[in-house]
Amino acid sequence: MIKSLYIHYPYCRHLCNYCDFYKLKQTPEQREHQEKLFQNYLTSSLKILQEKVHEEYQMNFAPLETLYVGGGTPSLLGASGAKWLQQFLKTSHLNFAASGHEFTLEIDPGTMTVNDFETWQISGVNRYSFGLQTLDEKLIEVCDRKSKMSDVIETLELISAQDVNFSVDFLLGIPHSGSRHLESELKRILTYRPKHISLYILNPKTNYPLKKFIPEDEWVANEYQFVDEFLSSHGFRHYEVSNYAIPGYEGKHNYGYWFRKNIAALGPSAAGHYQYGDNQFLRYVWKESLLKQEYDLEILKNDQVLLENFYLRFRVAENFDLDVFQNLPPKESSKLVGLFSDWAQKKYLLTCEVSSKTQYQFTPQGWIILDSLMKELLSRIKF
Ligand SMILES: C[S@@+](CC[C@H](N)C(=O)[O-])C[C@H]1O[C@@H](n2cnc3c(N)ncnc32)[C@H](O)[C@@H]1O
Numbered sequence: 095m096i097k098s099l100y101i102h103y104p105y106c107r108h109l110c111n112y113c114d115f116y117k118l119k120q121t122p123e124q125r126e127h128q129e130k131l132f133q134n135y136l137t138s139s140l141k142i143l144q145e146k147v148h149e150e151y152q153m154n155f156a157p158l159e160t161l162y163v164g165g166g167t168p169s170l171l172g173a174s175g176a177k178w179l180q181q182f183l184k185t186s187h188l189n190f191a192a193s194g195h196e197f198t199l200e201i202d203p204g205t206m207t208v209n210d211f212e213t214w215q216i217s218g219v220n221r222y223s224f225g226l227q228t229l230d231e232k233l234i235e236v237c238d239r240k241s242k243m244s245d246v247i248e249t250l251e252l253i254s255a256q257d258v259n260f261s262v263d264f265l266l267g268i269p270h271s272g273s274r275h276l277e278s279e280l281k282r283i284l285t286y287r288p289k290h291i292s293l294y295i296l297n298p299k300t301n302y303p304l305k306k307f308i309p310e311d312e313w314v315a316n317e318y319q320f321v322d323e324f325l326s327s328h329g330f331r332h333y334e335v336s337n338y339a340i341p342g343y344e345g346k347h348n349y350g351y352w353f354r355k356n357i358a359a360l361g362p363s364a365a366g367h368y369q370y371g372d373n374q375f376l377r378y379v380w381k382e383s384l385l386k387q388e389y390d391l392e393i394l395k396n397d398q399v400l401l402e403n404f405y406l407r408f409r410v411a412e413n414f415d416l417d418v419f420q421n422l423p424p425k426e427s428s429k430l431v432g433l434f435s436d437w438a439q440k441k442y443l444l445t446c447e448v449s450s451k452t453q454y455q456f457t458p459q460g461w462i463i464l465d466s467l468m469k470e471l472l473s474r475i476k477f
C-alpha cells in the first residue's frame with residue numbers, strides 16, 4: 095500500500111543561479127496557461143501511474159499519511175491552486191488517513207498572503223517549509239534570490255502570526271560568506287519559533303558562476319559544527335544529516351525516504367519508490383517536461399538495495415546493527431565491523447551494546463564527511 099505522495103510543482107518567479115532542482119520560469123502573462131498545463135499534467139500522469147505501474151506491480155493507494163508539495167515554488171499556486179489541488183485529490187480518491195496526516199507545502203519569501211494561508215489550511219496543509227537560506231542581506235543577493243531581506247522578514251512574520259507548524263531551509267557554504275555571523279542569524283530565526291530546520295550545504299549546478307568563491311570544505315565543516323552545537327543547545331535534535339527538529343516535530347514524509355517506505359511521485363523530475371515484493375524494489379522518475387507524461391522505471395538490483403540501505407541508515411540519528419545488512423557475506427560483515435571500529439575511534443560513529451549486540455549511530459563529525467566515508471566503505475567491502 096502507498097501512504098505517501100510527493101508532488102513537484104516546477105514553476106518559479108526567478109531561477110536562482112545556484113539551484114539544481116528542475117524548475118521553469120513563470121511570468122505573470124503566462125501564469126494562467128502554465129497552471130492549466132500543470133493541472134492537465136497531474137491529472138493524466140496520475141492516470142498513467144495507476145494504469146501502468148500500480149496495476150502491473152499490484153500497488154494501491156491507501157489513505158494518505160503524508161503529502162509533500164515541493165518545487166519549484168508551489169506557493170505560487172495561491173488560493174485558487176490550493177482549491178484546485180484539494181478538488182484533484184478528492185476526485186482522484188486520494189483521501190487523508192483518519193488517524194492523521196502530514197501535508198507539507200514549500201513556500202518562498204514574498205509569495206503568501208493571509209488569504210493563501212487560510213485556503214491552504216482548509217485544503218489540509220498543516221506544515222510549511224520556508225526557503226529562507228540566510229538572514230544576511232549581502233548573502234541573499236549572492237544567492238541570486240528574487241526576494242529581498244524585507245520579503246524574508248515579512249513572510250517569517252506572517253507565518254509566525256498564523257501560529258502554524260513550519261520549517262525553515264538554511265543554507266551553508268554560500269560564496270563570500272567569510273564575514274557571515276551565523277549565531278545572530280540563527281538567534282533571529284529562532285525568535286519566529288520554527289519547529290524544524292533543514293540545513294543544506296550548497297552543492298550548485300554545473301556552470302555555477304560563483305564556483306570559485308565557494309568556501310573551502312574545512313570552513314563549511316566548521317559552519318556545520320557550529321550550527322549543530324547552537325541548535326542542539328536550543329532544544330533541537332539533529333535527527334538526520336540535514337535536519338533538526340524540536341522533538342515530536344520531525345518531518346514524517348522524509349522519514350519515509352530514509353526507511354524505504356512506498357512513496358508515490360507526480361510532477362516533472364519527481365521520483366517514486368515502491369517495495370512490490372520480498373526484497374523487491376522499484377523506482378521511477380518522471381521526465382523533465384510538462385509536455386510528456388513519461389517516466390523511467392528501474393528495478394533495483396540486490397547489491398544496489400544493500401548499498402542504498404547503508405547510505406540511508408547512516409543518515410538518521412537512530413541506532414542500527416548489522417542485521418540491517420543481513421545480505422552481506424560473512425567475510426565482508428567482519429570487515430565492516432573492523433571499519434566501524436576505526437570510525438568509532440575517530441568519533442565518526444557511536445557504539446553501544448544492546449542485548450549483547452553492537453549498535454551504531456553516526457555523529458555530526460561523521461555526517462559532514464559521509465560521502466568520503468562511503469567511498470572508503472566501497473573501496474573495502476565487496477557487495
Ligand atoms: C528546491 S528548493 C524549493 C524551495 C523554494 N523554492 C525556495 O527556493 O525557497 C528547496 C531547498 O533546496 C535547497 N537548495 C536548492 N538548491 C540547492 C543547491 N544547489 N545546494 C544545496 N541546497 C539547495 C534550498 O535550501 C531550498 O530552500
Ligand code: SF4
Binds near residue numbers: 107109117
Ligand atoms: S531555489 Fe527555489 S526559487 Fe530558486 S530556482 Fe530553486 S526552486 Fe526556484
